[in-house]
Amino acid sequence: MRTSTVVMLGLMAMGPWACSRDADKPAAPPKLFATGAEEPRRGAPPAPAPxxxxxxxxxxxxxxxxxxxxxxxxxxxxxxxxxxxxxxxxxxxxxxxxxxxxxxxxxxxxxxxxxxxxxxxxxxxxxxxxxxxxxxxxxxxxxxxxxxxxxxxxxxxxxxxxxxxxxxxxxxxxxxxxxxxxxxxxxxxxRDKAFLGQLDLASLQSMEVTAKNNAYVLMREPDGMSWRVEKPTQTRANAPMLKGTLMRLAEQQALSFPQDTAATREALGLDTPVVDARFVAVSGEPIRIRMAQVTRDGEPVVHVLREQGTRSTLAQVEARTLTLLDVDIQELRDRRVLVFQRDAVRRLEFHPGGQAAPVVVTRGAGNSDAWQVEGPGGGRALPFRMVKVLAQLEGLRTARFVEAKVERWEPYGITAASQRVVLRDADGRELARLWVGNAVPGMAQIRYARGSGPDLVMVYLSQLANIPTRAADFLEPPPADPDGGAPAP
Missing domain, CATH: 2.60.40 (Immunoglobulin-like)
Structure with missing residues (x-):
C-alpha cells in the first residue's frame, strides 16, 4: 500500500514535466503541397487528395x-x-x-x-x-x-x-x-514521346506509301473490315499485317524534338523524304508522315515529320523506323487461301477427285451444331470433326504466290477432275472453293492450289493431309464386336 502511494505521488509530480516535453517536441514535417486542411483523426478515412x-x-x-x-x-x-x-x-x-x-x-x-x-x-x-x-x-x-x-x-x-x-x-x-x-x-x-498519335487501321479509309524500295496504295473494302491493295497490283490485303505495322509505327518514341522550321526540314532532307506516307481517316483531316535520313559522325540519323492540318511535329527517332512502312507486295497480300465466314457455312462438298461422287455434309437450321452426312452410308457427323475441318480450311495459308490472273489452269493440275472443296450458305450460294492441283516440280511436299482469289498459289501438303474424302471420315466408328466375330455355337 505504501509503495502504490509513492508511485502515484511520483506520477502526479512528473505530469507537468511530461506534458511540457510533449509540447517541446517538433511538429511533424509538413506536406509539400500544404492545403491548410486538418489531418484526419486516427482511424478516420483519409481526406480526399487535391x-x-x-x-x-x-x-x-x-x-x-x-x-x-x-x-x-x-x-x-x-x-x-x-x-x-x-x-x-x-x-x-x-x-x-x-x-x-x-x-x-x-x-x-x-x-x-x-x-x-x-x-x-x-x-x-x-x-x-x-x-x-x-x-x-x-x-x-x-x-x-x-x-x-x-x-x-x-x-x-x-x-x-x-x-x-x-x-x-x-x-x-x-x-x-x-x-x-x-x-x-x-x-x-x-512531353509524350509517342508523338505519332493513334494510327488505328479501323479508323482509316486509305493509305498511300512511297518508300525507298516499295510503293503501294491500300483501300478499305465496302464491308468496312477488309482491305485491298490497289497498287502495284489489285489483290486482297493482309489486314492483320497492316494492323501490326501501324501499331509498331505509332509506338515509336522520339529521341528529341528539334525546332520545326523550313530551314531545319531542308537540312534534314525532309523536302525530299525517303518515306512519304499519307493516311486518310474515315473522319477528320488526313495525316502525312515523312521520314528522312542524314549522316552524323558516320552514323545514320532519322527524323520523322508528322503533319495534320495546320499542326506539325518534328522528331528524331531510331534508325529502324525508316523501314517500318517499306514493305513489298508479298507482305501486303492476304495469305489466306480461303476467305469465308465460318458461321455462314451450311453445306460442304468434298470432291475426292476424278469421277468419284462428292461427300456432302450439311448443317442444321439456325445455330445448330448438328451436321449430317448425306448419301449412302451417311449419318450424323461428329461435331468436333466438323469444327476441326472448318478450322483447317479457314487456317489455310499460302506458302508462295505463283501467278496472278492465271489464263490456263490445266498445266498446274487444276481441272474439273481435281480434288476440291466447296463451301455454301443456307441458300446454296458458293462462299468459297478450294482446288488442289499437282505437286510442284522438285517440291514433293507442296501442291499448286486455287482458292478464293484469282491467283495460283502454293500450299504445303501437310495443310491438306486431313481434308476428308470419305463419308467414314466424319462418322463415329462402329462399336467393336464383343466376341471378336467368332461364329455362334
Missing part, C-alpha cells in the same frame, strides 16, 4: 506550362503537345502525398540560401489544385482553391535529399531524392 489542374515547371533552362484536360494532361508551352502519362503520374503523386523529411533551417540568411542552392534554384514548380468536399465536389468553390510554389536547390551528398523551400514559408526543408527526380523535369521529359 485535384491538380495547372502546373508551371521551371527546370532544365526552360519553363513548361501544363493543364489538365478531359483527355489528360497537355503541355501548353513551350509547345502544345500531349504530356507523358507516366511522368505526370509520378510528379502528381509526389505533390499530393510527399512530406518534407526535416526542417534544415527555420530562419535562413541570404548566405544560407546560397549555400543550399536556393538563390539560383534547380527547379521551381507552381501547382494549382482544388480540394474535393465529402461528395467529391468543389471545383468551382473559391474557398477550396489552393496554389503552392516549391523551389528546389542543391542535393545533399550525404543522403541524396534535396533542399526545398516553399513560397510564403521562410524555412528550408529537406525532401527525399524522389521529390527532385519527379519535379526536376524539362519540356522533353514532360
Amino acid at each position: 485535384v491538380f489542374t495547372h502546373l508551371t515547371v521551371k527546370a532544365r533552362g526552360a519553363t513548361t506550362e501544363l493543364e489538365r484536360t478531359p483527355e489528360g494532361w497537355r503541355l501548353l508551352s513551350p509547345v502544345e503537345a500531349k504530356a507523358d502519362a507516366y511522368v505526370m503520374e509520378a510528379l502528381l503523386k509526389q505533390l499530393s502525398s510527399a512530406k518534407f523529411k526535416a526542417t534544415v533551417n527555420a530562419s535562413p540568411s541570404e548566405a544560407d540560401l546560397k549555400k543550399y542552392g536556393l538563390t539560383s534554384p534547380t527547379f521551381t514548380v507552381t501547382a494549382r489544385a482544388w480540394l474535393p468536399d465529402a461528395n467529391g465536389e468543389g471545383a468551382e468553390d473559391p474557398s477550396r482553391q489552393r496554389t503552392v510554389t516549391l523551389v528546389g536547390g542543391d542535393e545533399n551528398p550525404f543522403d541524396g535529399s534535396v533542399y526545398v523551400r516553399r513560397e510564403g514559408d521562410a524555412a528550408v526543408y529537406a525532401a527525399d531524392g524522389a521529390v527532385r527526380y519527379a519535379l526536376d523535369k524539362g519540356p522533353f521529359e514532360l
Whole structure:
C-alpha cells in the first residue's frame, strides 16, 4: 500500500514535466503541397487528395506550362503537345502525398540560401489544385482553391535529399531524392514521346506509301473490315499485317524534338523524304508522315515529320523506323487461301477427285451444331470433326504466290477432275472453293492450289493431309464386336 502511494505521488509530480516535453517536441514535417486542411483523426478515412489542374515547371533552362484536360494532361508551352502519362503520374503523386523529411533551417540568411542552392534554384514548380468536399465536389468553390510554389536547390551528398523551400514559408526543408527526380523535369521529359498519335487501321479509309524500295496504295473494302491493295497490283490485303505495322509505327518514341522550321526540314532532307506516307481517316483531316535520313559522325540519323492540318511535329527517332512502312507486295497480300465466314457455312462438298461422287455434309437450321452426312452410308457427323475441318480450311495459308490472273489452269493440275472443296450458305450460294492441283516440280511436299482469289498459289501438303474424302471420315466408328466375330455355337 505504501509503495502504490509513492508511485502515484511520483506520477502526479512528473505530469507537468511530461506534458511540457510533449509540447517541446517538433511538429511533424509538413506536406509539400500544404492545403491548410486538418489531418484526419486516427482511424478516420483519409481526406480526399487535391485535384491538380495547372502546373508551371521551371527546370532544365526552360519553363513548361501544363493543364489538365478531359483527355489528360497537355503541355501548353513551350509547345502544345500531349504530356507523358507516366511522368505526370509520378510528379502528381509526389505533390499530393510527399512530406518534407526535416526542417534544415527555420530562419535562413541570404548566405544560407546560397549555400543550399536556393538563390539560383534547380527547379521551381507552381501547382494549382482544388480540394474535393465529402461528395467529391468543389471545383468551382473559391474557398477550396489552393496554389503552392516549391523551389528546389542543391542535393545533399550525404543522403541524396534535396533542399526545398516553399513560397510564403521562410524555412528550408529537406525532401527525399524522389521529390527532385519527379519535379526536376524539362519540356522533353514532360512531353509524350509517342508523338505519332493513334494510327488505328479501323479508323482509316486509305493509305498511300512511297518508300525507298516499295510503293503501294491500300483501300478499305465496302464491308468496312477488309482491305485491298490497289497498287502495284489489285489483290486482297493482309489486314492483320497492316494492323501490326501501324501499331509498331505509332509506338515509336522520339529521341528529341528539334525546332520545326523550313530551314531545319531542308537540312534534314525532309523536302525530299525517303518515306512519304499519307493516311486518310474515315473522319477528320488526313495525316502525312515523312521520314528522312542524314549522316552524323558516320552514323545514320532519322527524323520523322508528322503533319495534320495546320499542326506539325518534328522528331528524331531510331534508325529502324525508316523501314517500318517499306514493305513489298508479298507482305501486303492476304495469305489466306480461303476467305469465308465460318458461321455462314451450311453445306460442304468434298470432291475426292476424278469421277468419284462428292461427300456432302450439311448443317442444321439456325445455330445448330448438328451436321449430317448425306448419301449412302451417311449419318450424323461428329461435331468436333466438323469444327476441326472448318478450322483447317479457314487456317489455310499460302506458302508462295505463283501467278496472278492465271489464263490456263490445266498445266498446274487444276481441272474439273481435281480434288476440291466447296463451301455454301443456307441458300446454296458458293462462299468459297478450294482446288488442289499437282505437286510442284522438285517440291514433293507442296501442291499448286486455287482458292478464293484469282491467283495460283502454293500450299504445303501437310495443310491438306486431313481434308476428308470419305463419308467414314466424319462418322463415329462402329462399336467393336464383343466376341471378336467368332461364329455362334
